[in-house]
Amino acid sequence: xxxxxxxxxxxxxxxxxxxxxxxxxxxxxxxxxxxxxxxxxxxxxxxxxxxxxxxxxxxxxxxxxxxxxxxxxxxxxxxxxxxxxxxxxxxxxxxxxxxxxxxxxxxxxxxxxxxxxxxxxxxxxxxxxxxxxxxxxxxxxxxxxxxxxxxxxxxxxxxxxxxxxxxxxxxxxxxxxxxxxxxxxxxxxxxxxxxxxxxxxxxxxxxxxxxxxxxxxxxxxxxxxxxxxx
Amino acid sequence: xxxxxxxxxxxxxxxxxxxxxxxxxxxxxxxxxxxxxxxxxxxxxxxxxxxxxxxxxxxxxxxxxxxxxxxxxxxxxxxxxxxxxxxxxxxxxxxxxxxxxxxxxxxxxxxxxxxxxxxxxxxxxxxxxxxxxxxxxxxxxxxxxxxxxxxxxxxxxxxxxxxxxxxxxxxxxxxxxxxxxxxxxxxxxxxxxxxxxxxxxxxxxxxxxxxxxxxxxxxxxxxxxxxxxxxxxxxxxxxxxxxxxxxxxxxxxxxxxxxxxxxxxx
Numbered sequence: 001x002x003x004x005x006x007x008x009x010x011x012x013x014x015x016x017x018x019x020x021x022x023x024x025x026x027x028x029x030x031x032x033x034x035x036x037x038x039x040x041x042x043x044x045x046x047x048x049x050x051x052x053x054x055x056x057x058x059x060x061x062x063x064x065x066x067x068x069x070x071x072x073x074x075x076x077x078x079x080x081x082x083x084x085x086x087x088x089x090x091x092x093x094x095x096x097x098x099x100x101x102x103x104x105x106x107x108x109x110x111x112x113x114x115x116x117x118x119x120x121x122x123x124x125x126x127x128x129x130x131x132x133x134x135x136x137x138x139x140x141x142x143x144x145x146x147x148x149x150x151x152x153x154x155x156x157x158x159x160x161x162x163x164x165x166x167x168x169x170x171x172x173x174x175x176x177x178x179x180x181x182x183x184x185x186x187x188x189x190x191x192x193x194x195x196x197x198x199x200x201x202x203x204x205x206x207x208x209x210x211x212x213x214x215x216x217x218x219x220x221x222x223x224x225x226x227x228x229x230x
Numbered sequence: 231x232x233x234x235x236x237x238x239x240x241x242x243x244x245x246x247x248x249x250x251x252x253x254x255x256x257x258x259x260x261x262x263x264x265x266x267x268x269x270x271x272x273x274x275x276x277x278x279x280x281x282x283x284x285x286x287x288x289x290x291x292x293x294x295x296x297x298x299x300x301x302x303x304x305x306x307x308x309x310x311x312x313x314x315x316x317x318x319x320x321x322x323x324x325x326x327x328x329x330x331x332x333x334x335x336x337x338x339x340x341x342x343x344x345x346x347x348x349x350x351x352x353x354x355x356x357x358x359x360x361x362x363x364x365x366x367x368x369x370x371x372x373x374x375x376x377x378x379x380x381x382x383x384x385x386x387x388x389x390x391x392x393x394x395x396x397x398x399x400x401x402x403x404x405x406x407x408x409x410x411x412x413x414x415x416x417x418x419x420x421x422x423x424x425x426x427x428x429x430x431x432x433x434x435x436x437x438x439x440x441x442x443x444x445x446x447x448x449x450x451x452x453x454x455x456x457x458x459x460x461x462x463x464x465x466x467x468x469x470x471x472x473x474x475x476x477x478x479x480x481x482x483x484x485x486x487x488x489x490x491x492x493x494x495x496x
Contacts, residue, residue, distance in 0.1 A: 130320060131272055131273070131320050131321055132321065133321035148283070149274075149320050150321075151320070151321050188283055188284045189284050189285075189286070189287075196287060198284035198285060199284060201281075201308065
């Protein structure tokens with residue numbers, strides 16, 4: 001790693017992460033932030049950013065200086081500049097290797113599970129009952145029912161080969177392409193990525209028992225049949 | 231500064247959750263700012279009785295573990311302004327919360343709300359300790375059965391040892407005709423054994439089952455006798471003097487006449 005490589009900027013869904021080499025001198029980091037932003041920072045002009053930093057622990061004074069520098073150069077509004085406590089070791093370890101030298105700011109989408117087309121899947125056999133929490137980093141297939149009060153969370157798709165009456169959260173770490181499908185879809189609450197829906201309050205009329213699928217379109221969760229209508 | 235009231239009983243199934251939902255709703259009907267706290271972690275029910283289950287995103291455990299702000303976890307009631315629910319976690323257990331955390335939570339709720347009503351779990355273990363630790367007042371629920379009265383007695387003793395003096399007693403599910411026939415303990419019998427002040431009596435009412443299943447507290451039903459009893463209790467909590475519901479009054483000719491004419495319910 002050469003001298004100009006002590007910092008990396010990464011873009012996330014809601015802002016930037018500044019990664020710093022842990023043992024690097026603060027003044028050097030400061031210079032490099034200045035250099036990198038000078039070449040690409042105009043991109044952020046007028047934007048509002050939440051910036052987090054990792055790798056090196058900064059004193060309040062140092063954090064303030066970098067925050068000031070960033071708002072000066074980029075002409076963006078820095079809403080917050082804090083240490084990122086949500087630690088994701090994968091990102092940190094690889095971050096310096098994937099950096100390209102000729103591109104000072106690398107825009108890498110925040111990591112989330114992408115194996116919804118084909119990816120690691122958990123098969124659960126039996127009924128998920130009230131108070132049970134099924135959490136899996138990948139897709140989940142349940143060969144049974146999900147009862148009210150039970151929770152199923154997956155970073156990928158959730159398929160229930162039975163009646164879904166509990167709470168489910170697909171695409172938990174942010175994948176909006178994830179789907180929820182069940183032979184009978186009657187959830188208490190259904191979440192995909194950061195979108196939450198619940199059935200309407202007028203009780204009584206429950207739809208016919210047909211396999212249905214829930215997916216996200218335009219920030220809304222849509223539910224429709226997934227078998228051709230007969 | 232608001233008041234924190236714990237609703238407890240020792241024995242299960244005597245009506246703690248129903249009472250919490252109804253008294254809380256009745257207080258909100260009197261334009262008070264009320265939060266109902268479900269302390270029954272792992273076996274939550276209050277959200278169901280209030281009909282708010284599908285609105286829960288965060289819960290009490292998320293709050294005490296700092297995953298969300300208290301404000302984010304409060305579920306606003308769908309019918310009444312000023313009524314909120316702090317739901318319990320369903321996928322955790324009682325040991326997820328420590329008494330110190332609960333105490334801190336109660337202090338925060340006290341600043342925001344006129345009344346914080348805590349629905350205590352059955353039993354006298356950690357769940358009970360958590361529910362009781364931040365409370366200023368306690369309402370002990372019993373039914374006119376020896377087992378429930380025995381457990382209530384135990385709980386009153388425990389409350390006193392925790393410096394919660396003068397708990398008020400609520401006798402639930404009284405069946406007037408059975409008492410009259412001498413088949414059920416009367417209010418006086420229960421009071422004699424427990425020797426604490428009554429805050430109210432609630433008659434046995436089939437409508438409670440219906441309202442619980444629907445997720446609509448019975449106090450909203452003006453015709454329900456139990457609903458009236460809960461409204462009276464809310465007024466007493468609020469410091470008003472309301473006479474006890476006189477369940478015996480309808481005895482005699484008028485009662486029989488009314489029953490004969492099919493307008494028994496008052």
